[in-house]
Amino acid sequence: VIIYGDLPKNKENVIYLSNHQCTVDWIIADMLAIRQNALGHVRYVLKDGLKWLPLYGWYFAQHGGVYVKRSAKFNEKEMREKLRAQMKTETPMYLVIFPEGTRYNPEIPKVIADSQSFAEKEGLAILKHVLTPRVKATHVAIDAMKNYLDAVYDVTVAYEGTVDHKGQRKLAPSMTEFLCKECPRVHIFIDRIEVKDIPEEQMYMRRWLHERFEIKDKLLIEFYDAKDSKRRNKFPGKSVHSKLSLKKTLPSLLFLGGLTASMLLTESGRKLYVKTWIYGTLIGCLWVSIKP
Numbered sequence: 001v002i003i004y005g006d007l008p009k010n011k012e013n014v015i016y017l018s019n020h021q022c023t024v025d026w027i028i029a030d031m032l033a034i035r036q037n038a039l040g041h042v043r044y045v046l047k048d049g050l051k052w053l054p055l056y057g058w059y060f061a062q063h064g065g066v067y068v069k070r071s072a073k074f075n076e077k078e079m080r081e082k083l084r085a086q087m088k089t090e091t092p093m094y095l096v097i098f099p100e101g102t103r104y105n106p107e108i109p110k111v112i113a114d115s116q117s118f119a120e121k122e123g124l125a126i127l128k129h130v131l132t133p134r135v136k137a138t139h140v141a142i143d144a145m146k147n148y149l150d151a152v153y154d155v156t157v158a159y160e161g162t163v164d165h166k167g168q169r170k171l172a173p174s175m176t177e178f179l180c181k182e183c184p185r186v187h188i189f190i191d192r193i194e195v196k197d198i199p200e201e202q203m204y205m206r207r208w209l210h211e212r213f214e215i216k217d218k219l220l221i222e223f224y225d226a227k228d229s230k231r232r233n234k235f236p237g238k239s240v241h242s243k244l245s246l247k248k249t250l251p252s253l254l255f256l257g258g259l260t261a262s263m264l265l266t267e268s269g270r271k272l273y274v275k276t277w278i279y280g281t282l283i284g285c286l287w288v289s290i291k292p
Helices: 024-034 048-052 056-062 076-088 109-121 136-145 175-179 202-225 250-264 267-290
Strands: 002-005 014-018 042-047 066-068 094-097 151-159 186-193 239-241
Touching: 014 024, 014 136, 024 042, 024 094, 024 151, 024 175, 024 186, 042 048, 048 056, 048 066, 048 267, 056 267, 066 076, 066 136, 076 136, 094 136, 136 202, 151 202, 186 202, 250 267
Parallel strands: 002 186, 014 094, 014 151, 042 066, 042 094
Antiparallel strands: 002 239, 151 186
16 A cells, blocks of 8 residues: 555545546545544445445445436435435545546547536536546535544545556456555555635536536646656656555454354354345345435
């Protein structure tokens, strides 16, 4: 893990804005949060369809996740109410938003072309390595929590080894590939932004957010396309190889691993494990359909 920019050592109440390429992006947010002792505070703004995930759909909802629909179906009131409820209980906030709304996938050029056409139509800069960001969720989150937040983290992520022999960008690693170390390094650029420096009105915030993604695009152009090969596969500026001590991860690994193993080694434990997935999923789906 190679970190560039400004990652405070202490945990803060933040909104985390990042480019989106693959499911590993979710883990990157955890990897940064654990370095600030804020792992249990990570919450996500998720696509509405993910609430039907087995067991996890209910878990994310109960853990402060916010499910949103796209475009005209976006329910601003519902999102505000959920965020206000969490502020009322003084819930620590590390809210992760992927403003592109979907993953950047070089193997689906139509999505990229449509995004670029929309930007051109709206008079916005055309972006190469990221999609045109959507502002609604970001605006609602910042507006609802502006007096609760310490900062906004603008995060740019690049996975090393995702360029083919022709110099063309490849698909970002899957979760399996990442865990099997087929991606040797992940580069993370962090820009900590004061909330007071962000425009409040949605129209101006939209322009501000697009400008932030222009900065991301320039960083990624440098990472993937720099003419000087020595400048590729890294972001400009100083970096830190951020190693994580075992004491931050080993206790939870031993506890959860031991708990799972003890269940799976006995017949009654295996039955309980399977029933938890089956009935937990059914009850969870019923719960999130009744209570947003």
